Amino acid sequence: MIRIELPVSEKDVRKLKVGDEISLHGTIVTARDAAHKLMVEEWPKFVEPLLKNGAIYHCGPVMKKTGKSWKAVAAGPTTSIREEPYEAAVMDHYKVRFIIGKGGMGPKTLKACKDVGAVYLHAIGGAAPLLADTVVRTKAVHLLDELGVPEAFWEFEVDGFKGIVTMDSHGKSLHSALLRKSKKKRDAIIGI
Amino acid sequence: MQKDFLELIRRASCELPADVIRVIKQGRNAEANGSPSRSALDDVIENCDLASRTSRPICQDTGTNIWYVYHPRSVSQMALTRDILAATRKATRLAYLRPNAVDSITGKNSGDNTGPGAPVIHFHEWSRKSLVADLLLKGGGSENVSAQYSLPNGAIGAGRDLEGIRRCVVDAVFNAQGKGCGPGIIGVGVGGDRATSMIEAKEQLFRLVNDKNPDPVLAKLEKTLHAQCNELGIGPMGFGGLTTVMGVKIGARHRLPASFFVSIAYLCWAARRASVSIVGGVATYSQISQQALKYKLPAVAARKGR
Numbered sequence: 001m002i003r004i005e006l007p008v009s010e011k012d013v014r015k016l017k018v019g020d021e022i023s024l025h026g027t028i029v030t031a032r033d034a035a036h037k038l039m040v041e042e043w044p045k046f047v048e049p050l051l052k053n054g055a056i057y058h059c060g061p062v063m064k065k066t067g068k069s070w071k072a073v074a075a076g077p078t079t080s081i082r083e084e085p086y087e088a089a090v091m092d093h094y095k096v097r098f099i100i101g102k103g104g105m106g107p108k109t110l111k112a113c114k115d116v117g118a119v120y121l122h123a124i125g126g127a128a129p130l131l132a133d134t135v136v137r138t139k140a141v142h143l144l145d146e147l148g149v150p151e152a153f154w155e156f157e158v159d160g161f162k163g164i165v166t167m168d169s170h171g172k173s174l175h176s177a178l179l180r181k182s183k184k185k186r187d188a189i190i191g192i
Numbered sequence: 193m194q195k196d197f198l199e200l201i202r203r204a205s206c207e208l209p210a211d212v213i214r215v216i217k218q219g220r221n222a223e224a225n226g227s228p229s230r231s232a233l234d235d236v237i238e239n240c241d242l243a244s245r246t247s248r249p250i251c252q253d254t255g256t257n258i259w260y261v262y263h264p265r266s267v268s269q270m271a272l273t274r275d276i277l278a279a280t281r282k283a284t285r286l287a288y289l290r291p292n293a294v295d296s297i298t299g300k301n302s303g304d305n306t307g308p309g310a311p312v313i314h315f316h317e318w319s320r321k322s323l324v325a326d327l328l329l330k331g332g333g334s335e336n337v338s339a340q341y342s343l344p345n346g347a348i349g350a351g352r353d354l355e356g357i358r359r360c361v362v363d364a365v366f367n368a369q370g371k372g373c374g375p376g377i378i379g380v381g382v383g384g385d386r387a388t389s390m391i392e393a394k395e396q397l398f399r400l401v402n403d404k405n406p407d408p409v410l411a412k413l414e415k416t417l418h419a420q421c422n423e424l425g426i427g428p429m430g431f432g433g434l435t436t437v438m439g440v441k442i443g444a445r446h447r448l449p450a451s452f453f454v455s456i457a458y459l460c461w462a463a464r465r466a467s468v469s470i471v472g473g474v475a476t477y478s479q480i481s482q483q484a485l486k487y488k489l490p491a492v493a494a495r496k497g498r
Contacts, residue, residue, distance in 0.1 A: 062289075125460070130238060148291060149291050166431075181432075182366055189424070
């Protein structure tokens, strides 16, 4: 298990390789479908300090408000591939070092990992309370009224958020390797 | 009945059925020590235990809420709908459900999981005195990788026969890769029209994962497909490994001579279903739905009964 403190330098991220198990400490920011569309259309300024050398988490959490503070009740990853049209531009613009989600992403994002110096971190899909318990504090929420709970930008301070690198800055992707392998199997099983 | 429906939602969202946990544990034990897929399933098991102990949603995507309500003649469907909606709103306030119903045109989240088409409720009147509600929470990631084929399909050489159905299922599971939060449970609906074909596929997801289809032809196809989908090697979360699917469940409906649909409803490992039977105001909860009772239950579940 490799321990990473956020924000993190490009140099340190470039050391990471597919298969590395990571434990994250510091701030990660949730952003999913509506947030990505908004970022590439408006390039909001408030995101800049949050994402520079930081981490985007594809997640729409279940949150509970007690008094003035928000608590993450359930916060597993959502499917990342939906952000494929946007992610490369977002990574480049804000200099994001970690994209966290599930299911992996495509060639554009893989190329951005190489160009920007970033990795894709695969969290365990559905492991929602387990990952929520690594959120020690909800630091802030942005655009909650406009986007709603699942789509808002949540700033989470995490301590020991676990994931595995499945796309690295050296052009390697576990997902494309597995796709090629399973396609051969499919063709053999189907008989085409 | 509002109170009982609220408890049903809580159980569905926070407690993974025992039959599913059992199969996940078998899958975990089969994966190699130190492999990412084994570690993923270890986390899944720990997560489910934590969710159940703390009454928190197993997954933050609390999914499409699909209700099947069987009621005596004397019970009003309007009253039942009111109770289900009230329970849904309360479950959202209590964070058993995430606000998950979004206006498709304006993009506005209704905030309470209700709105046109949400939740999904199917009513069936029956001659018994009891009222039974079966609930499935089906996550969006797995819904997105679900698929429908119209046969014949040239690309995969699928004709209008069992071999064609087999090809569709293998192809759909291949296309899903790790995006549906596998190991998944695959519901297959053969025939019907485009809508009822997918409804049949989703009703198959209410079955126990290790039950048996009483139709020997379908039972054989389910067994074959279970093995062949696992041969794909996609594994838990798409990390590679032995368990790509936990089971394949197939149902068929009559079709038009012109149409032959094969619908594949992918259900993520978080196969959240729960049932309640209410007689004389007393609620009894179970993990075995009415749909499941139509099939040959595995020995453990059959002993426990409803």
